[in-house]
Amino acid sequence: MDATNPGEVDGFDRLRAFLRRLYYGRTRAALRFQISVLAVDLVIIAFFVASPVLRDRPSFLWVDYGIAAVLAADVLARGLASNSLAGWARRPTVWVDLFILATLLFPHSLANLGFLRILRLWSLSRSGFIWQPLERRGHAAWREVMEDIVNLVTFLLVTTGFVYTFFFRTGSGIEGYVDAFYFTVATVTTTGFGDIVLPGIWGKLTSIAIMIVGIALFVKLAQALFRTSKVVFPCPQCALQRHDPDAVHCKACGHPLKIPDDGD
Template identity: 55%
Template sequence: MTTDTAPDTSAPKPEGWRLRARLRALYHGSSQTAVRFRLGVLIIDLIIVGFFIAAPLLKEGGLVFYVIDYVIAAILALDLAARALCYSDIKDWLKKPIVWMDLFILATLLFPAWLFNLGFLRVLRLWTLVNSDFFWRTIGRRYDDTRIEDQVKALTALVTFIFVATGFVYTSFVGTYEGISGYIDALYFTVTSLTTTGYGDILLPGNWGRIVSIVIMLTGVTLFVRLGQTLLRPHKVRFPCDRCGLQVHDPDAVHCKACGNLLCIPDEGHH
């Protein structure tokens, strides 16, 4: 007597599949291990951003600076590769503007001798970090889609602009204009320009210098206004109306102010 046996469907998964599943669990999971992993990644990211901000001052360190530079490049490359593997379709991942910005930052790290004049753009890593879902799913889960998120993003945009503008002024004018003799001079000029204080002790030369000053002033004022609006405007909650799609409402709203639809906004104090 013979018996038919069902085909074995429990074949081991390919190693690549296991790796992708593990990375997805770490980068997108909600377990304590995943949260701790993402916190570690964010701490490393913030340390890297600190290096980017201080890079103009540290460049005089010679070989040590370049060693640190390439170590950071390796860390960033591994992080980008891991994030890419988390996606089932890498083409969709590559469509994200933040990804292209991170790839450009990686290029400045891999070729510091040729792209150092664009190195000030590395500080944009701070902006991409705070505007990523990765950040808010880890540190700011309870603040995601809230007023605090808007405030943090507005403050980050302002701080990022200050250091990007400082790096641009330093790279463009140090050594060619005696008024900018170091990084602190460039930072001082940027802050006095974007706050429209205008002490006048440092003035960038020529028409190009005037254009740079105008851009810093206009952009800085815009970012200051945006930050002030997020700090002072009345508190709103994100709760999309299922009829007209209006995203924000007053916390105690009963009806949508756009279409009059009945709302049922959950009380923030109850879960």
């Protein structure tokens, strides 16, 4: 005999439908909710950026656990709002958020991995949630450029946190964090002023890795900025998504296209 209460099942389904409307709906209330969630996320990311130099403050743990509660609620709500819980649980962005949550719940045990919390910015970008307002205003073509910028900023901030944690943290405070950021930017851009260097063989290997990954991200961003812009318009026949703004035929299958002008 099935002991499941139909009322409880219906209530659970209604909750999921309600959360789905909030996170992905287009009503005025849903848009206000999405903007509020995005604003809270940006404030949390700002805390993550500053957390290496705030870690020794008396109020740090209170803020840390408060953010953990907010992040846990958001992760749970996004999971319930998804069409498939199993598919949602397999997403890399979800695993990143769960790892970030672990660093918040165990700030002392995982203190040296706290700089990885900034990956929250990357997970927001990959989830697409952060780009919904941009796409609703007809600027979907800029999404790739903005994603490349977010990837570069995330890399710079994560690398700065790593360099600060393992090379500059001892007794350095805000000055050490600025030195770590300065070193990261100088290394990524291959400027290499030489006034700040990382000691030892691990310092040299770290510098090499920063230069290789940083140059690759800069090149990808430059390609997105300067190559011919594309518009997002699915081909009715082959579903190719991106085309030249003046294209009349799909370059993949030759099917006629009717791409609307910006003023249409």
